[in-house]
Amino acid sequence: RRQMFRGSRIDITTKPIVEQMRLMRLNRLARHVNSNYEVNVERRDYFPILALPKELIALIFSFLPIKDRLRARVNKKLNSIEAESKYHVKRLIIHEVWEVLYPNPPSISTQYMLLSTMKSYSSDMIRKITNNSSFESLEITLIGSDKFHRKVCHLIKEFKMDSLKLDIRNAYMKKGTIIDSFLIDLSESCKYLILNDLYVCTITAETLLQIFMNIIDGSTLLRSLKCYLLKKETVTSFLRLYGITIRDGVVFSNKRIEAYEMLPEKIRYRFYDGSMEIAVGVPFAYDDSNQRIEKKSEDSRSQNECSQRFEYVNIVSNVVPCMFTFHCFPY
Amino acid sequence: PNVKLVTSDNEEFVVDFRIAKMSVTVSRLMEAMNMSETDDASLLSNSIPLPNVTKAVMARVIEWCEKHKNDEPKEEKENDKRGRTTHVVSDWDKEFLKNDEFGRLCQLMGAANYLEIKGLFNDISQTIANMIHGKKSDEIAEMFNIHCDLTEAEKKEIRKKTAWCED
Numbered sequence: 001r002r003q004m005f006r007g008s009r010i011d012i013t014t015k016p017i018v019e020q021m022r023l024m025r026l027n028r029l030a031r032h033v034n035s036n037y038e039v040n041v042e043r044r045d046y047f048p049i050l051a052l053p054k055e056l057i058a059l060i061f062s063f064l065p066i067k068d069r070l071r072a073r074v075n076k077k078l079n080s081i082e083a084e085s086k087y088h089v090k091r092l093i094i095h096e097v098w099e100v101l102y103p104n105p106p107s108i109s110t111q112y113m114l115l116s117t118m119k120s121y122s123s124d125m126i127r128k129i130t131n132n133s134s135f136e137s138l139e140i141t142l143i144g145s146d147k148f149h150r151k152v153c154h155l156i157k158e159f160k161m162d163s164l165k166l167d168i169r170n171a172y173m174k175k176g177t178i179i180d181s182f183l184i185d186l187s188e189s190c191k192y193l194i195l196n197d198l199y200v201c202t203i204t205a206e207t208l209l210q211i212f213m214n215i216i217d218g219s220t221l222l223r224s225l226k227c228y229l230l231k232k233e234t235v236t237s238f239l240r241l242y243g244i245t246i247r248d249g250v251v252f253s254n255k256r257i258e259a260y261e262m263l264p265e266k267i268r269y270r271f272y273d274g275s276m277e278i279a280v281g282v283p284f285a286y287d288d289s290n291q292r293i294e295k296k297s298e299d300s301r302s303q304n305e306c307s308q309r310f311e312y313v314n315i316v317s318n319v320v321p322c323m324f325t326f327h328c329f330p331y
Numbered sequence: 332p333n334v335k336l337v338t339s340d341n342e343e344f345v346v347d348f349r350i351a352k353m354s355v356t357v358s359r360l361m362e363a364m365n366m367s368e369t370d371d372a373s374l375l376s377n378s379i380p381l382p383n384v385t386k387a388v389m390a391r392v393i394e395w396c397e398k399h400k401n402d403e404p405k406e407e408k409e410n411d412k413r414g415r416t417t418h419v420v421s422d423w424d425k426e427f428l429k430n431d432e433f434g435r436l437c438q439l440m441g442a443a444n445y446l447e448i449k450g451l452f453n454d455i456s457q458t459i460a461n462m463i464h465g466k467k468s469d470e471i472a473e474m475f476n477i478h479c480d481l482t483e484a485e486k487k488e489i490r491k492k493t494a495w496c497e498d
Contacts, residue, residue: 046476047433047459056444059452063418063460072463073489074472076480122491 050077058085065111066092066129087133096143096169117143123151134160145173153177157185163192175200180207187211187222199229205237212242216276235280242278244271332368334361335378342386343378350396351379355447383445388438391431395451398423402450418453428458 049057058081061069066089073079089111096115115121138161142149150173156166164186168174178201186193214220239245244259245252246269251259253271260270271278334351336344348368352358357379366373381389420428431439436455443452463471472479481489 045433046474047462048437049459049475050477051437052440056440059444060456060459060463063456064463068460068464068466070489071466071468072471074468074479074481075477076485078477079481079485079489124491 050075054081057081061085062087066113066133083132085132089133089135091137091139092129092133092135093139093141095139095141098143120146121148123148123155126152126155130155130158130160135162137161137163137165139165139167141167141169142173143169145170149173150177153182157182157189159189161190163194164190165194165196167196171200174198175202178203180204183207184211187214187220187225189221191221192224192226193222194226195228197229198227199231201231203227203230203234205234205241208234208238209241212238212276212278239278239280244278332371332374334366334374336389337378337380338384338386338389339382340386342389344386344389344393346393346396347400348374349400350393353396353400353448355449357381357446381446384442385438388435388442391435391439392442392446392448392451395424395427396448398427399450418457420454420457424454425458428454 049060052060054077057078061072061082062085064072066087069082069087073082092111092113094113094115096117098117138159140152140156142152149168149170153168153173156164166178166186168177174197178195178198180203183195183203184207208225211220211222211225215222215225236246243253243255244257251269251271253259255273258272260272269280271280332348333345334348334357336346336351336357338344351361360379361367361377364373364377364379366377368374384392428436428439436458440452440455440459443455462474466474471477
């Protein structure tokens with residue numbers, strides 16, 4: 001097979017002058033395509049990774065999960081390459097768990113970063129990731145509420161990401177973190193935003209309307225906002241501010257919008273005004289969510305049960321805006 | 332139709348036009364020299380200089396290209412949920428790369444990069460990445476015969492930032 005390629009030796013100097021000049025020009029061109037480098041031909045029993053130019057090492061690193069990259073910083077050159085190279089990560093899940101059951105989670109399918117509540121971490125590592133990675137999809141779940149978690153929340157808006165799903169489990173932490181200004185900051189740093197369980201948060205309808213308007217006029221990066229378990233009052237007053245009222249299951253509006261009432265599965269109402277869609281609905285398990293809402297306002301158990309029943313009646317006849325979405329078309 | 336490629340050590344390789352086309356660099360150079368598949372005269376009178384590739388490496392590259400010349404062009408999967416560049420090295424490629432000792436593999440990688448033959452380049456990168464994957468820092472250093480030239484302060488800094496991946 002090899003014989004095919006064995007050509008005769010040619011002498012470049014025998015070529016005509018014009019040809020030679022063209023060759024020279026091409027040689028120079030070829031050199032520009034990539035920097036020259038040399039590697040010793042001597043036999044080695046290891047791969048001479050340090051002999052490769054920086055760009056190639058960075059490319060090899062791009063085939064590795066973050067953990068392996070970080071471990072590979074064993075000398076100055078590799079350390080600086082790791083620190084300088086930019087990574088694009090399709091999906092990263094930063095998940096704080098009570099117990100790390102699988103020390104080596106399925107790192108091939110998705111990049112996982114499991115944090116244990118039993119350990120303490122330095123926010124430097126999060127800063128490191130924000131500095132040289134961009135994400136298509138980022139999911140963050142935090143349980144604790146100490147200095148590290150506050151730092152992480154503070155750093156979230158500096159991540160370069162398309163889509164963010166944020167779940168802060170600690171109620172106090174959530175209440176203190178997910179506030180109007182935080183939401184506005186996030187609306188400027190990602191395209192798709194999903195926030196979980198916002199029933200304790202004091203996000204105002206005015207802020208929601210402002211973000212909504214910003215999406216319409218394109219002054220913000222955000223294209224879609226999805227809030228789970230947002231307070232009912234917040235959503236009704238957002239709809240009122242926008243110009244939609246729902247009374248006894250009947251939609252009133254002086255805007256040119258299309259309104260659809262859906263079966264109470266996930267989405268209860270859908271409004272569409274030509275470019276934006278607003279979806280208001282019940283969460284996957286609305287009974288549970290109502291309990292949560294009621295627990296906040298009611299103290300005694302009997303009252304709680306009573307109001308639960310009342311809420312349940314409301315589900316049938318009125319809006320239960322527990323999941324709240326708006327997004328721009330094309331989605 | 333055949334194309335002539337000249338390596339740094341002045342060795343001429345005559346390869347099929349389709350094989351030559353597999354290298355983005357070569358196909359770009361052919362364009363610059365107005366060489367086309369239908370114009371035999373342009374192919375006969377020109378040769379492509381490749382000053383960054385030696386004859387030994389070139390032979391290996393062509394061997395790889397011969398095997399892969401009928402491959403379907405790979406589509407980049409948009410909905411690939413994997414969080415990093417991934418590339419499946421075929422069994423033939425694994426065998427193929429096994430034959431190269433590490434010094435040669437390194438040169439081959441350089442050539443694949445310079446010639447812009449993505450498939451071959453990804454094969455080698457993935458092979459080396461596989462070697463690193465799952466290893467501890469000191470194992471990586473040992474494997475690549477890397478002498479640690481980090482200062483204590485730098486080491487401490489690194490340890491601080493990588494605490495979460497050392498379970």
